[in-house]
Amino acid sequence: MEAKANELGMDILKSTAAQHLLVEDGTVVGVQAEASGTILHVRAKAVILATGSAGANSDLLARYTVRTPEKVRYTGAPGIEGDGIRMATEAGMGECFRLMMPSIGLTVEPLAPFSSQLAVAGAMEPTNLWFNQRGERFANEGLSQAYTFPNNCVESQVRAYSVFDQESFDRLVNEGCLVGWAMYIFAGTKLSDLSDELQRELDSNNPGVCKADTIDELASFFDVDAATLKGTIDEYNGYASSGNDAEFHKDPAFLVPVGTAPFYGFRIKQNCINMYGGIHVNPNNEVINEDGVVIPGLYAVGSECGGYQGETYGLALPGSCQGVSLGTGRVAGTNAAARAQA
Ligand SMILES: Cc1cc2nc3c(=O)[nH]c(=O)nc-3n(C[C@H](O)[C@H](O)[C@H](O)COP(=O)(O)OP(=O)(O)OC[C@H]3O[C@@H](n4cnc5c(N)ncnc54)[C@H](O)[C@@H]3O)c2cc1C
Structure with missing residues (x-):
């Protein structure tokens, strides 16, 4: 042109x-x-x-869309x-x-899921367990693959989080992620940068990223009731061993328990690439x-x-x-x- x-x-x-x-x-x-x-x-x-x-204009986002800026991370072009x-x-x-905000997939503030393995692991992997500000599950985490739909689930919570354990961390690094992010991080990619990316966020005291030895510690980091979160995780682990998610009917292939410390927790947000x-x-x-x-x-x-x-x-x-x-x-x-x- x-x-x-x-x-x-x-x-x-x-x-x-x-x-x-x-x-x-x-x-x-x-x-x-x-x-x-x-x-x-x-x-x-x-x-x-x-x-x-x-x-990139969160004032217009607040006034003219159904989204809440605080629950959205803009990862499109600046300006x-x-x-x-x-x-x-x-x-x-x-x-x-x-x-209209065509949010695509979820992310971990301030990372973009098409370039960050940590964002893909924390927000998009369907084996994660999602919980809200009450420490309760709120949706079928396998929805992350539907890209545009999980945003509505996150928008409808006051705050949304995800968690996975050390066994999942090792699987992501050694065997690869199940979903990835479209053509940017292919499904099956071994997330070899995960440790470094995680450490960078922990070192910068990112309030949306937590590595915890116990669920109590994780709950306290995100200001969530520990007893409720432990109950939620116990229930979910039960679904994982029976292969039946009685609450949200997640695909049994994605029902992976959260049991082996340390635990990795993330505040998840809607990923907005444009309006x-x-x-x-x-x-x-x-x-x-x-x-x-x-x-x-x-x-x-x-x-x-x-x-x-x-x-x-x-x-x-x-x-x-x-x-x-x-x-x-x-x-x-x-x-x-x-x-x-x-
Ligand atoms: C990571 C990512 C993946 C995407 N994937 C897809 C996809 O697979 N399929 C699809 O259909 N769409 C996709 N999109 C969306 C698509 O790229 C955009 O909707 C499209 O580029 C919009 O084109 P546009 O010409 O309207 O605006 P833009 O391409 O955004 O161009 C607007 C231009 O205007 C300039 N500008 C702004 N203000 C001023 C000003 N005051 N004066 C002068 N210039 C100004 C900006 O700098 C920019 O260069 C994706 C977007 C992103 C970020």
Whole structure:
């Protein structure tokens, strides 16, 4: 694309942040941008917003999604702060459209599960036992493999944790993880960095990571009632020996007891890689206000134009974010070009 843009004599301004839209009589006529302290006014017959929604903006997450920022770890690209949404609002769109957070999998703060073996071991391995702030199990831990669903389980708890024991730790290192994280850490990968990663988090006093010699110690670290947690673990170990999870019906293959000290505990959070939505558009990808009226000269594409998905990210349809970005980019580009040439 860059080669083609150069061939066509297009200027690409890198490290230049769009700040505001230039609006005259309700029509968008350009952009105000800033580069190294210099303010630029770029006039245009059409402006296309493509700033990627608002994944890194926890205020918008709190206001416009059903998620709680404290239960979410954003592990996507930095700088995706909702600038396009703000600019569209300033230009007359009205309030931000409802946002969707397509959280994928779980993680251990502050780690990203596609690059951290500790995050994969602590948050994604289906053999772990999950417990909440009361020290009780709250879901079938095998759901971790469903990527988009376990987030709802974590969101519905005040706090969520996972635990595994030394035997599981050794299995993860010597035999490999059962699930991994998609194509980033393949299922079956031997987690040879686990010890080093764990030590780094313990050394930095990460309040979400604990290595404990007893369940009492683990419960105290996470401020959970020890007697309840011990009861939960005893019950779960019973399910593991009978091969029958009477509470949540986890696959018996994932019913692994928590019995051999030391124990490894983790605060688990929803893994957010981006957000989706915020700007109202029509099928031409023109930005519309709350009454459906087009803001002339303004288009939006990619993650920040909402309405393509509901509240749960449709992982069954691969490319449901990038595909929308490509498709809407083409639609908006075609229409913006036609407007510019009219
Ligand atoms: C780890 C990971 C895995 C993913 N896997 C998949 C997958 O398998 N399939 C899939 O479909 N999707 C996937 N996604 C999501 C997908 O990558 C995004 O939804 C898609 O890249 C969004 O494209 P976009 O063009 O809307 O925005 P982005 O690609 O986010 O681009 C927005 C750009 O705008 C820039 N910007 C922001 N504010 C300003 C401003 N004020 N001025 C100028 N520039 C600004 C940003 O720096 C950024 O470069 C994944 C995302 C991540 C992080």
